[in-house]
Amino acid sequence: MTQENMASKAYNPDRVHAPGATIGILGGGQLGRMLALAGRAMGYRFVTLDPMPDAPCGQVADRQIVAEYYDAAAARQLAEQSDVITYEFENVDAGVTSLLMAESYVPQGSRLLYTTQHRLREKRAIEAAGVKVAPYAEIKNEEELREAVRRFGTPCVLKTATGGYDGKGQWIIRSLEEVQEAYDALSKAKTELVLEQFIRFEKEISVIAARSPRGEVKVFPPAENVHVNNILHLSIVPARAPEAVLKKAEAMARQIAEELDVIGLIAVEMFLTADGELYVNELAPRPHNSGHYTMEACRTSQFEQHIRAICNLPLGDTALLSSVVMVNVLGEHVQPLLDWIVNPESERVVPGVTAKLHLYGKHEAKTGRKMGHVNLLSETVEAAFHWIEASHIWESIEKN
Ligand SMILES: Nc1ncnc2c1ncn2[C@@H]1O[C@H](COP(=O)(O)OP(=O)(O)O)[C@@H](O)[C@H]1O
Ligand SMILES: [Mg+2]
Numbered sequence: 001m002t003q004e005n006m007a008s009k010a011y012n013p014d015r016v017h018a019p020g021a022t023i024g025i026l027g028g029g030q031l032g033r034m035l036a037l038a039g040r041a042m043g044y045r046f047v048t049l050d051p052m053p054d055a056p057c058g059q060v061a062d063r064q065i066v067a068e069y070y071d072a073a074a075a076r077q078l079a080e081q082s083d084v085i086t087y088e089f090e091n092v093d094a095g096v097t098s099l100l101m102a103e104s105y106v107p108q109g110s111r112l113l114y115t116t117q118h119r120l121r122e123k124r125a126i127e128a129a130g131v132k133v134a135p136y137a138e139i140k141n142e143e144e145l146r147e148a149v150r151r152f153g154t155p156c157v158l159k160t161a162t163g164g165y166d167g168k169g170q171w172i173i174r175s176l177e178e179v180q181e182a183y184d185a186l187s188k189a190k191t192e193l194v195l196e197q198f199i200r201f202e203k204e205i206s207v208i209a210a211r212s213p214r215g216e217v218k219v220f221p222p223a224e225n226v227h228v229n230n231i232l233h234l235s236i237v238p239a240r241a242p243e244a245v246l247k248k249a250e251a252m253a254r255q256i257a258e259e260l261d262v263i264g265l266i267a268v269e270m271f272l273t274a275d276g277e278l279y280v281n282e283l284a285p286r287p288h289n290s291g292h293y294t295m296e297a298c299r300t301s302q303f304e305q306h307i308r309a310i311c312n313l314p315l316g317d318t319a320l321l322s323s324v325v326m327v328n329v330l331g332e333h334v335q336p337l338l339d340w341i342v343n344p345e346s347e348r349v350v351p352g353v354t355a356k357l358h359l360y361g362k363h364e365a366k367t368g369r370k371m372g373h374v375n376l377l378s379e380t381v382e383a384a385f386h387w388i389e390a391s392h393i394w395e396s397i398e399k400n
Pocket of ligand 2: 282
């Protein structure tokens, strides 16, 4: 490729990719699948790269390249076949990102990935954007940990700086006696550690913002999130919190999107305390499980919005059309859900609730594995809770 060619492929705020263009997605999981479903409806073409043949995204894309994420030759193939490249997970290898940026067009760039791949860098960036995070300390050895635990008091949370998800790579330290055990367990991961003060939150909420190269920003309505065993169980929208708090949460997400020069989506997880304080917990530079409710409940889904943003189209209206509860479907819920959905009684039991089913096409329904979700649209979120109860599908966890 000539120098001139490379320059023309560099980030350019005026560059627009109209429908018809091919979007490459690094990663072939459910987020990629729902991106491709939204984008195909608009007329985009898709190619995805994932090591697992017939991956959730591969099933709905035009093509799947079956290879490991760090395979340079495969990444080069993805670059050749794509006009625009995006990713559906944040732990993208830095070498692969720079290869893709040199050989294709990655409007999201690499800086935000670099920031969000590391909890300390992420917290510093959020603070630099003028937004509050829970008090934290960088931990280099056991002595530093002991000192910080004394300072913060217990409980507090020790986390690995990289590689954590769904509560993995975390340890809640409940007393000074646990310091050594926690340190030994997490330092095995050979990454830096961060200690956080435990926030006695009343609710967890999240806000997803989108920003396009032309600088347009749109924010989705905040979701109230309920986790069970550290995995998202419910997203409730509208979130049951005072209007002023929700407005503030939206403003924080907007500020982060602007100050961090986000292109595409940024999901902002927050803690809300009883006295109305909001602390940002973490960021995800991609579609987020807590934004799945937008698929039917908003005028524009998070997936369409991400495509609009990376292709530099005008962003879509994010207005909420209906109250909604999103409930996650894990491996153990698949069969009961299918039995319930085909049962005509399910339509009659809770009138006024429309259940929108999304399954991701994963072959093995392992316990705890995210297999799909249901968006329950209704006049009130209480009606959706009744539907969940009446179905008995989530009974074991509802009792927790
Ligand atoms: N500092 C904290 N105070 C209170 N709860 C926390 C804190 N950090 C994490 N948690 C709880 O653990 C969950 C998972 O932590 P998070 O940092 O979001 O990691 P993950 O990458 O696993 O999502 C949070 O959603 C929250 O419920
Ligand atoms: Mg989280």
